Amino acid sequence: MYDFAIIGAGIAGASLAAELSAYGARTLLLEAEDFPGYHATGRSAAFWEECYGGPDIVPLTLASGDYLREGGFLTNRGALYIGRESDVTALDAFERRFADTGVSIERLGREGLARHVPGVRESWTSAIWEPACADIDVARLHQHYLTLAQRAGTEIVCRAQVAGIARRDHHWLLESDSGERWSAQAIVNAAGAWADKVALLAGARPIGIQPLRRTVVQLRVSPEAPADMPLVLDIEGQFYFKPESGRIWLSPHDEIPSEPCDAAPEELDVAQAIARFERVVDWHVEAAERKWAGLRSFAPDRRPVYGWDPLVEGFAWFAGQGGFGIQTSPAAARLAAQRLTDSAPDAMTEGIDAALYDPDRFT
Known part of the structure; x- marks a missing residue:
C-alpha cells in the first residue's frame, strides 16, 4: 500500500515524487512509456524565462530560480x-x-x-x-529528480499504462493494461496531455486540459x-x-x-x-x-492545476503546466507536496498564492 501513486513520470511527476518522498510519503511513480520523459519533457526548447506564461506564472518561476541556479541547471543567455x-x-x-x-x-x-x-x-x-533568461539542462534536472525520488524510496515503474482505476474502502486500486496491480491511499494525476483521460478513469470530472x-x-x-x-x-x-x-x-x-x-x-x-x-x-x-x-x-484559464480534486476523495491534480512546467518545477512540486501532505510553506513557497492553481476554481 502506497501513500501516493503518481501517474506520469515526466518532469511534473518526477519532481513531485521527489518532494513527496522527502516529506516521508511512500510513493509510486507510474510511466506508460519505456522510459520517463518521452513526451513533453524530452522535447522542450529548454529555457528559463521569467515572463514566460504570464504574470500568474511569474511567482513560480522566480521561486524556482535559486534552486535551479544553485544546482547548476542554468546557463545564462538573456x-x-x-x-x-x-x-x-x-x-x-x-x-x-x-x-x-x-x-x-x-x-x-x-x-x-x-x-x-x-x-x-x-x-x-x-x-x-x-x-536573467537562461538555458536549462532539462535532461539533468529530470534525472536529478528521478534520482532523489529513488533514493528516498520511490518505486518507479515504466511500461505501466494505467487502464483501470477503482475506489475501494478509502483507497485506490490501479491496474495496468498488462495486468499489474497497485494500491494507494491517493492518486496524483501528473499525466500531462492525458490528464483528463486519467481523471475519467478515476471517476473525476475532466477540467478541460x-x-x-x-x-x-x-x-x-x-x-x-x-x-x-x-x-x-x-x-x-x-x-x-x-x-x-x-x-x-x-x-x-x-x-x-x-x-x-x-x-x-x-x-x-x-x-x-x-x-x-x-x-x-x-x-x-x-x-x-x-x-x-x-x-x-x-487548463482553460492557462494556469496550472495543483491540489486535491474538490469532488473525488483521494484524487489530486498536478497538471496543466503548459510550456512552463520545467522552469517552474522546483517551486511547483514543493508547493503541491506541501498541500498534499498538509505541510507548512517554506522559504521557497512562502508568498505564493496557492489558490491561483487550486482545482476547485473549475467546480
Whole structure:
C-alpha cells in the first residue's frame, strides 16, 4: 500500500515524487512509456524565462530560480522580445503587464537590438531585454529528480499504462493494461496531455486540459549565429529562436489543438517557421537538419492545476503546466507536496498564492 501513486513520470511527476518522498510519503511513480520523459519533457526548447506564461506564472518561476541556479541547471543567455514600429503598443503593454511582478526587463532601441542580434533586418526597431533568461539542462534536472525520488524510496515503474482505476474502502486500486496491480491511499494525476483521460478513469470530472502541438526545427545557417546570442522572441508571439551547439533552434510558436499522442511535426508548420525566421535576420538557411514536436497542455484559464480534486476523495491534480512546467518545477512540486501532505510553506513557497492553481476554481 502506497501513500501516493503518481501517474506520469515526466518532469511534473518526477519532481513531485521527489518532494513527496522527502516529506516521508511512500510513493509510486507510474510511466506508460519505456522510459520517463518521452513526451513533453524530452522535447522542450529548454529555457528559463521569467515572463514566460504570464504574470500568474511569474511567482513560480522566480521561486524556482535559486534552486535551479544553485544546482547548476542554468546557463545564462538573456532574452529579447523584439518588435517593429507597428508593435510599439504591444511592447508598451508587455512592460505594463510585468511592471510589478519582480521580473527584470529593460526597453532597447534599434541600436541595442542590433548589438544582441547581428544581421537583424532594419524593420525590427525595438525590443525588451530580459537579462536573467537562461538555458536549462532539462535532461539533468529530470534525472536529478528521478534520482532523489529513488533514493528516498520511490518505486518507479515504466511500461505501466494505467487502464483501470477503482475506489475501494478509502483507497485506490490501479491496474495496468498488462495486468499489474497497485494500491494507494491517493492518486496524483501528473499525466500531462492525458490528464483528463486519467481523471475519467478515476471517476473525476475532466477540467478541460487541452494539449497543443508545438513545433521546433534545428537549422544550419550562414553565418553561424553567435553562441552567446540571446533567446529571441516575437512580441506578437509568432516565433522564437536561440543558438544551440552551432545551430539554431526555431519554433513558429504554434499552438495546434491535438488529441493526446506521440506528436510529430507538420511540414507546413516547419515551412512557416523558416519563413518567419527569414523575415527577421539576413542569414542564409542552409538546411533544416532536425524537426520535432511536443504537446503543451493547458487548463482553460492557462494556469496550472495543483491540489486535491474538490469532488473525488483521494484524487489530486498536478497538471496543466503548459510550456512552463520545467522552469517552474522546483517551486511547483514543493508547493503541491506541501498541500498534499498538509505541510507548512517554506522559504521557497512562502508568498505564493496557492489558490491561483487550486482545482476547485473549475467546480
